[in-house]
Amino acid sequence: MEIHPAQLGQSKSLLSKYLFIGAVALMLTGSSILLLSENTAQAGLSSVTGFLTLSKAEAPLNIVESPESESSSDTENPPESEPVSGFLNLSENQEEEITEEQAIPQDIFPGTPKNLVLLILDGAGWNYFSEQNTPNMLSISRNGFVLENMRVHLPETASSHSTIFTGLFDKRYDWAASLQILSSRNDTIMDSARASNMTVLAVLPNGDSSQLLNKTDAALFDRDNGYYYLDSNLHIGNISSKLNITITSANNLSSYSGSNPYTEKNKWVKDSLISILENRPDKFILLANMPGTDSAAHQGFSDYLPALRETDLFVGQLYNAMKRLGVFNDTVLIITSDHGMDRSRYGNGVHSDLYNDKTLNVPFIAVGPGIPIKSSSELSHNDDIFPSIAKLLNISRPANVSGSPIPSLFNNSTILYIINSSSSYISGNVSTRIWIRNTGLPRNATLCLNISTIGYSGNSCLNFTASEESEVEFIWQPTGSGIYETKSILYNKTFSSLFTLGNISDMGVSKIYTTRDSENPNKLIVKAVITNYGAFIESGLGAKITVGNQTREYGPYSTNVTIQKTVSSTWTLAPGWYNISAEVTNYTNFQNDANHNNNIRHIITYLS
Known part of the structure; x- marks a missing residue:
């Protein structure tokens, strides 16, 4: 009405x-x-x-x-x-007075887009982009399209990668379920590109997975996803001998031995991308992620902004190399992120908050032929990225996706x-x-x-x-x-x-995450994080964890929960899909709890 x-x-x-x-x-x-x-x-x-x-x-x-x-x-x-x-x-509406001279773009890229470089900056939150922290990326954005209100549905790497590459988001899926969805579908961005006779290449030192690597024609990655020692790995499929030599030569992360491993890994990504673009195929999609900002923040939030500034420097160098090589004649560069970052009470970087702009708001910058030069505050999500790319490159996209093309990227309608x-x-x-x-x-x-x-x-x-x-x-x-x-x-x-x-009581399960045992594929480790969001210390709490049709009770614990407590459990299961729930128990103040919705949390995982 x-x-x-x-x-x-x-x-x-x-x-x-x-x-x-x-x-x-x-x-x-x-x-x-x-x-x-x-x-x-x-x-x-x-x-x-x-x-x-x-x-x-x-x-x-x-x-x-x-x-x-x-x-x-x-x-x-x-x-x-x-x-x-x-x-x-x-x-009454009033005419807007223009007081500053409008900036003229430095670079104009005519032509038709047929290729893509998709750069995912791990943990780079849009809220931290500024002339001080990211002058190069802001300069790049003025030569193309920038979306100031791009949000991730779930601020977690594996989920975001799956959402970006499939155009589909389901909040019930944990990282393992998201990767299984990515693996089981034959209509991801990689599949659509290959169906259009495009070569799919990737440089993924962190956030990679076998599900993703198997959909590429060639990829550089780091199987350990770590920083204790730098070592890269190689996945080679059906590519030209010239490109094979290039990518094999770039499999040299171990030679990057500077004092800052986060910087070195990002630098290796930048160098590898430039090498590949120097010998690029005629039609291609090149996927990459720079993991240094995220990893630096998890070690200590004080390292986050310095890492972001260094990442910005490498992105600027990549952009200049793409201009020098003539890549922008037929190629679009898209810069985005899997999640943002915030500082925890303990001083390290975190990104699990579902109601926090700092963790949800990510960059979306597109530059190249066919890209309008403008900014937009339109509300979009990361499941809109694949449909937008598909429309831009004129490749197929599945009908059963949750995202849709970003309207302001393609038209000037109201x-x-x-x-x-x-x-x-x-x-x-x-x-x-x-x-x-x-x-x-x-x-x-x-x-x-x-x-x-x-x-x-x-x-x-x-x-x-x-x-x-x-x-x-x-x-x-x-x-x-x-x-x-x-x-x-x-x-x-x-x-x-x-x-x-006001001052409230609020105990909840903030997160359920699962890990695997590398020596026993049937082992599933479930960890439930009980979080005190309220103003009062709670004690005597317990937890109930259910996996499939099995339930276990833990606690009550004698320790007070002032901020968080993690409850861990190990399960031996057959491969397959599992519903998991975790619930706060022995909570004597439940009737006065301000948010009953977070007292129990559900996820779906997949054990391969």
């Missing part, structure tokens, strides 16, 4: 018949309006406010996030907005998308603000907001006129201290975030 300004206050929630929408309650006191609207006016920004109350749900909600859900944290500074001065007030969302607590109410960008002419649109916490939920939709940049504000009354999930929905895209109010 469409909600028009005259109907506000009469509409019913999709989730609850008790939902009330409107700004009338705010208009009763001028101070409320002022408190919610102190920001300075911004030209070209339209705004609209609605009031929303939460009603009690009949049963606790079991939130299942859509594969297209987007995540965000409330840590970024939102743009300033025009004050809201009345009931559903839309401000596109509306959410830039960011933020919630703040003011005088008994919560203000949730959503910022929306419009790349075309002003148009009417409808934005919906879903809010849920334990036992309560609410839903509201507001019509607004989308100018170049718009702000939509929902005012709602919280039910008390707790964790609230907000989902902003614009067309078929959902932007989710978590808002924590």
Whole structure:
């Protein structure tokens, strides 16, 4: 149902018949309006406010996030907005004043794209890109297309590689299941390229797998994925003798013996790529990852930015070599990442947070023939990369993928998308603000907001006129201290975030990960990480782990859980697919827990 300004206050929630929408309650006191609207006016920004109350749900909600859900944290500074001065007030659009001279691209690449270099920078978060940290990559981005709102669905290497190469994401799959999906499908980006008579080459010192290597015609990789000693390996298939000699000669990682192994590995990747491009086949896809930033961060977050700066230097050198060799005559370079990075409480780099911009927001830079020179804040995910490449190179893509081509990469049509969302607590109410960008002419649109916490939920939709940049504000009354999930929905895209109010208790299983025993292929090691997200120390906790139809109980443990505790278990199983769950037990404060949804976690794995 469409909600028009005259109907506000009469509409019913999709989730609850008790939902009330409107700004009338705010208009009763001028101070409320002022408190919610102190920001300075911004030209070209339209705004609209609605009031929303939460009603009690009949049963606790079991939130299942859509594969297209987007995540965000409330840590970024939102743009300033025009004050809201009345009931559903839309401000007048103003012409934007251009105060700075527009930059002229340094490089223009005419021609038709038929080849691809896909460079995945392990752990390079877009939030850290700046003129200080990544001047070369930002310079490259000004010669092509940059997407400022590319997100990974799951910030983990194997899952992201599988998602990028298949165009398919399923949040239930762990790394082993993701690799099995990659192996079992015959319609990955590598398969589509080979079906179009393209040679598939790879340089993958970390994040490689036999499932991926078997789909290439030739690859350089590091079987150990380590840094204690540098040693590369070679996979050779059906390639020309000239290219065979080139790749065999580049199998020389052991000769890179500098003082910093992270730098040396990235340097080897850069040198190997240039050697291959010097003797490149006529039609090819070249896949590569630079692992140094991720590995440096895991050793200590203080090493992360220096490693990112060195990576940026190597990418700049690769770009210049590609220009010198004439590669851009028919080849597109795409730079992206498998996940971002954040600093843990212990001082090392981590990237498991599903509601953290620093771990989810990754670069997406495309440059070369057929690539528009522009930037976009359109919301996209890493399962959109393969469909975009397939459309760009005119190769086949499967119909049953979760991703789709990035619209702003291919056209200039009117596109509306959410830039960011933020919630703040003011005088008994919560203000949730959503910022929306419009790349075309002003148009009417409808934005919906879903809010849920334990036992309560609410839903509201507001019509607004989308100018170049718009702000939509929902005012709602919280039910008390707790964790609230907000989902902003614009067309078929959902932007989710978590808002924590007050001191809370919150124990959950933050992650389940599995490892294998190299000496016994039937052994599966399952590790469940119990995390204390709340403000209070918990003790006497236990865990219940289920693999297939077998369940084991662990604990209670005498040690307090102030931050995290990992529970490990070993299972001997036959090869196949397994459902795994881990649950927090002996949790005496469960009734007061602010987020019951994370008390148990499920994944699917594959034991080969």
